[in-house]
Amino acid sequence: MKRLTLLATAALASGAAAQPGPAPTPAPPLAVEVRQCGICHGRPEFKQVDPDGTVRTLWVDEGQLATSVHAKWHCIDCHADVDRIPHPPRLALVNCQRCHFPGNPVGAPEEVNYEGYVKSVHGRLRQAGNAKAPACQDCHGGHGVRKPSDAASLVHPLHLPQTCGRCHVRVFAEYTTSAHGVSLLEKGNREAPSCSSCHGEHGILPPKENASAVSATHIPETCSNCHGMTEFNLRYGIPINPVRTFRHTFHGIANELGSVRVANCASCHTAHNILPATDPRSTVNPANIPATCGKVGCHPGANANYARGRFHIDPSSRDAGIIYWVALFFKILTVSTLAALGAHIVLDLVKKLRHRQGATVRD
């Protein structure tokens, strides 16, 4: 109670104008001193049977709370709607914005991206009344909130797939067996992408929306954050720059020019089940190429010919095979032709200009 009052006073002192978020309002006078939450919630056997028969534990692990970033706060600092004991059976969802807003007086991290969340697919569904859509505590944890850099945090890159996977079960299953998932989760390679590396954090948008980092128009750019760097690619045994070479295919050109119909990275490599072409499970394994290219709306009836040739061709590299030689032939033809024609033009131009001048000033 003392702390809450302190907080409210501090908020008032800091000036109301500087507060975009709702300031912690002074709580109504409490009927009892709410200090004794642990009497009930401190017991692991404290449970409740909901009307539908499900059993909910009401136990709050004080150890978890004590190691969280909110250890110094009291229960009612967040559960502000508790003004008497026993409190009403269902409390309101804790509003994190009470503290986490820019210019907040209590030193809570301000970089929390509420606006992004509100506009995100999660925030929009939540606002539309979908109780299954995640709020802050669904990803960050309720009582055990830790910094994302903390290895025990639910949103630490190594834990994020499991956290997202609680809802996105099938995606989680695909991801964990993919090259990215195996590298991150099994080998602990922190360079490998977790969910947020591609999808973003708070402002996650569905891939169908143009602004999404994984939309058809943005996916090459998103993949190029890693696969656009040659050293990076070489480190993982990818000899060519997959994004740059994609950019020079008809797929890549149409994509760059704004076509959403045309194949992008994920169309062939899938979104989550990304595997090297050598893996028989990969959609870009030669055996699977006909099925991958033959998707509805792409190249129906694709056969094994689609796999007979190279992909992600760099015509200036010897690895391109016959394409290298074709490109070299045209390079030589173009340079030599234009050199000869250019020389002819220069000689002709000099002669014609001299000729005009020659009528009067002779050299």
Next chain:
Amino acid sequence: MTDHLTTLERAVAEELQTAHGLDAETAARRAADMTPRLSPRFSTWVRRELTILQRRERRRHRAETPRHRATPGGREFQRFSLNVRLQHAVMALSVIFLILTGLPLKFSDLGVSKAIISLFGGPDVSPIVHRVAASLLIAVGIWHLVYIAATREGRATFLLLLPRPQDAKDAWQQIRYFLGRTEQRPRFDKFSYVEKFDYWAVYWGMVIMIGSGTVLWFTNQFLKVFPKWFTDIAKEAHSDEALLATLAIVVWHFYNVHFNPHKFPMNRTFITGRISEQEMMEEHPREWERITSGAPLGPADSRPVEPQGGAQ
């Protein structure tokens, strides 16, 4: 007479002749007489003044007499028939559209490419424009083959366009002329080696572009029979030859027909099909001799015509 004079002396002599009305001999003597006495600084000044005067004179002269146009009442020659001009027009139009909807794909990372493609309806519509223009180009190719096979004029023109040993000799002499090794320019017939090169370059371009373009147009059908690398070759060849053809047209063809100092800024022959007798004598002397010798005209020969009022 003036062979023994230095450049400066010759220039002074010339000026004495034109400005002071002296006869050539007196002018040369005076010039030789006076110039050695001039200090180097003074002679530089004289030379510069003369150059400025001469330039002014030339400009006046040029303004008064339009270059390379039919002198009033002078004869003109019908160099290209309407059939040929229409072939050229359709081809030029289709090639312009093909370049505009094609090259931006080769340079898709440039901002201007995106702007041009959206001008043609974006990535979904501009490919259709490209294919319509390609169909026009294929049509004009067939039209031309029929023309050179089935018409008297076409057959005779084609024969004139066939490369001959004389073309290599002409090219060699032209280079020697450029370099000042000879004063004698090669004497061309109706088609010089430059024009023959342009004509045959189009064959090469048409074969490569239409061949590879067809593969790219019907990729799904071709892939039923051919491996993917076959379509990859088509893509590479289409893209590379497109650039070569564009550069050849914009640099070489445009210079030779429009942008060279004798024709700049535009030669109207591709519209009217006509050239002046003066141009005929300078650029196609062999044909001009043939035509004016009184011998019967061949079906491909340029015909003398009365100058049109409208055509300058």
